Amino acid sequence: xxxxxxxxxxxxxxxxxxxxxxxxWLVGLVTFFPFLYLVLSGFKSEIQAxxxxxxxxxxxxxxxxxxxxxxxxLDYYAxxxxxxxxxxxxxxxxxxxxxSVLVFMLALPAAYALGLGRMTHHRDVLFFFVSTRxxxxxxxxxxxxxxxxxxxxxxxxxxxxxxxxAMNLPLAVWMLRSYFADIPRDILDxxxxxxxxxxxxxxxxxxxxxxxxxxxxxxxGIIFAWNEFFLAVILTAVKxxxxxxxxxxxxxxxxxxxxxLAAAGTMAALPIVLLGWVxxxxxxxxxxxGAIK
Amino acid sequence: xxPGIRKPTLRVPVIGPFVVWCRHNWxxxxxxxxxxxxxxxxxxxxxxxxxxxxxxxxxxxxxxxGLNNYLDIFQTSRFTNAIxxxxxxxxxxxxxxxxxxxxxxxLVNVRFPGRAVVRTMLITPFLVMPVVTALAWKNEMFSxxxxxxxxxxxxxxxxxxxxxxxxPLQSVIVVIVWRWSPFMMLILLAGMQAIGEDVRExxxxxxxxxxxxxxxxxxxxxxxxxxxxxxxxxxxxxxxxDSIYVLTFGGPGTATTNFAFLIYQxxxxxxxxxxxxxxxxxxxxxxxxxxxxxxxxxxxxxxxxLQ
Numbered sequence: 001x002x003x004x005x006x007x008x009x010x011x012x013x014x015x016x017x018x019x020x021x022x023x024x025w026l027v028g029l030v031t032f033f034p035f036l037y038l039v040l041s042g043f044k045s046e047i048q049a050x051x052x053x054x055x056x057x058x059x060x061x062x063x064x065x066x067x068x069x070x071x072x073x074l075d076y077y078a079x080x081x082x083x084x085x086x087x088x089x090x091x092x093x094x095x096x097x098x099x100s101v102l103v104f105m106l107a108l109p110a111a112y113a114l115g116l117g118r119m120t121h122h123r124d125v126l127f128f129f130v131s132t133r134x135x136x137x138x139x140x141x142x143x144x145x146x147x148x149x150x151x152x153x154x155x156x157x158x159x160x161x162x163x164x165x166a167m168n169l170p171l172a173v174w175m176l177r178s179y180f181a182d183i184p185r186d187i188l189d190x191x192x193x194x195x196x197x198x199x200x201x202x203x204x205x206x207x208x209x210x211x212x213x214x215x216x217x218x219x220x221g222i223i224f225a226w227n228e229f230f231l232a233v234i235l236t237a238v239k240x241x242x243x244x245x246x247x248x249x250x251x252x253x254x255x256x257x258x259x260x261l262a263a264a265g266t267m268a269a270l271p272i273v274l275l276g277w278v279x280x281x282x283x284x285x286x287x288x289x290g291a292i293k
Numbered sequence: 294x295x296p297g298i299r300k301p302t303l304r305v306p307v308i309g310p311f312v313v314w315c316r317h318n319w320x321x322x323x324x325x326x327x328x329x330x331x332x333x334x335x336x337x338x339x340x341x342x343x344x345x346x347x348x349x350x351x352x353x354x355x356x357x358x359g360l361n362n363y364l365d366i367f368q369t370s371r372f373t374n375a376i377x378x379x380x381x382x383x384x385x386x387x388x389x390x391x392x393x394x395x396x397x398x399x400l401v402n403v404r405f406p407g408r409a410v411v412r413t414m415l416i417t418p419f420l421v422m423p424v425v426t427a428l429a430w431k432n433e434m435f436s437x438x439x440x441x442x443x444x445x446x447x448x449x450x451x452x453x454x455x456x457x458x459x460x461p462l463q464s465v466i467v468v469i470v471w472r473w474s475p476f477m478m479l480i481l482l483a484g485m486q487a488i489g490e491d492v493r494e495x496x497x498x499x500x501x502x503x504x505x506x507x508x509x510x511x512x513x514x515x516x517x518x519x520x521x522x523x524x525x526x527x528x529x530x531x532x533x534x535d536s537i538y539v540l541t542f543g544g545p546g547t548a549t550t551n552f553a554f555l556i557y558q559x560x561x562x563x564x565x566x567x568x569x570x571x572x573x574x575x576x577x578x579x580x581x582x583x584x585x586x587x588x589x590x591x592x593x594x595x596x597x598x599l600q
Contacts, residue, residue, distance in 0.1 A: 014404065014490060015403060015405070016403035020403060020405065021405040021406065024401060024403075024405060024411050025407065027396070027397065027415075028411035029414065031414060031415055031417075031418060032414035034418075034430060034471070035417055035429070037433055038433065041433065050438070050439035052439065052444045053444065054441060054444070105323075106324040109320035109321070110320060110323070110324035110325070121318075123592075125321055125325060127592070128325065128328070129324075129328060130588060131584055131588065132332040132333070134580070134584045135336070135581075136553070136573075136577060136580050137532060138532070138556045138557075138573045139573050139577040140332055140335035141335075141556075141573075142335075142339055142342060142566060142569055142570050143334075143335040143338035143339055143342065144331075145560070147335075162331065165331075166327065166328065166331035166332055169324060170328070173324060227422045227423055227424075229424050229538070230535070234557070244424040244535075247425055247428060248539070251539075258439065261432065262429075265422075265425040265429060268424075269421045269422045269426075272420055273420045276417075276419070283479055284480055284482075288525065288591075288594075291521070291595050
């Protein structure tokens, strides 16, 4: 007998048996393990970090008798923070937040007009945006590099802000458009009858109604910009390098410092992982350009 | 200038109507102009560069080179090898992550204790910074001295394997699949939720087994979603760069040099602008075919959603 109940989305979902539950947990844990192990290694000493079998139970203080246990330390976090991580963090924050602000200034009005369909060549414009997102970045990087070099924008965070804006703009336009399109048309028409102009209609009526969508779009843009590496490795050198570039510095000739690398990697990746967990319900909408809700 | 003779003006037929369009659609125009300026104009410049002989370190050799760059890049096997590597890497990574994503999705498309936690664990690989992902796999999984893979095979009597040296392409593919299968899962889950339990239940009442239910109910209904997975996955994975840079740096030899990495090397290590630009133009040409299919599919899905 299969028991069926309504799930959160209002659709019926089947209840799993014990075997399937066990398999699901097992697959989940195995998939998650590489990241979990990275996080754990950041709290070990260098000797513990390369020990086999792997130590996977953080046991502060008295539980040292346990197999696979280790006593966690924050030493390597202190090392990383003390060894010049912060300038990279600041550059990343400038690139990510700067581009996000620019994206919203450009995308909000555009998505509004496109979402309501009150314009000519509506489809052409939408597909123009999406095609700019899908064309390979190698197709533009050479002139961008040359122009940046001539304009003295190499190794300047501004170059990353400009490029990340272009990278996230289509995504934001498509996502926000899909939220605007969900607003009942009567409400906007009513505002217009009451004498609201386009700016008021957008700012006071439409925008508050899609606030969760705006937040989700913002988050997804941040995820892409924060993790971006190709443009950063080409357009920055010393002063304006971002967190992904900082991570490369651990592979040095004087040997591997795995625990320290793990601590730095956790600091680089965890904020975005947490952000993604929060936004996971909207992630698919962002990745499919709003085509799937 | 002699009076009476009008100065000839450069007339581009598209610009006039475009300016009119921009004035009528002033809400959209800034975003469109920005995208043109940062993506379309550079691409046109790439085409122009591809016709030049241009080495950044030897400006004295510069000059118009016609289509010779295009002929040159097919003279050696470097570029064709990179295209082949991209093809193998992308197709196997897309297929494997699609299959894995389908398994993930089937597993969490049922209710069980901790379903939200498992789902969250499964999407995590997609969120981890790709450079960190590659560093983690390189040092905690593939490493011949402290890697978990070697430790796992040691009871089977296996000798330590230097995975990145012995199986470079396979290792890179494994990392890409780990990262992209959660993405496939998310799209397929959306598709599965659109089927509705009623249909699946009806099939079961009619006596369909688990496999029959999956084969004849779930798979056909998921078809457009799987197409979306394949096309989106290909468009993103074909440009893979981060994991190659960190794991193998294109090697050993050129075993993992896909075209993104080759163009990177040829531009920023050899400073050979002309040939790199020619490669980039060809890569864009190949991708446009993929993107056209993708746009058609997105258009269809969008229409479905609008109804």
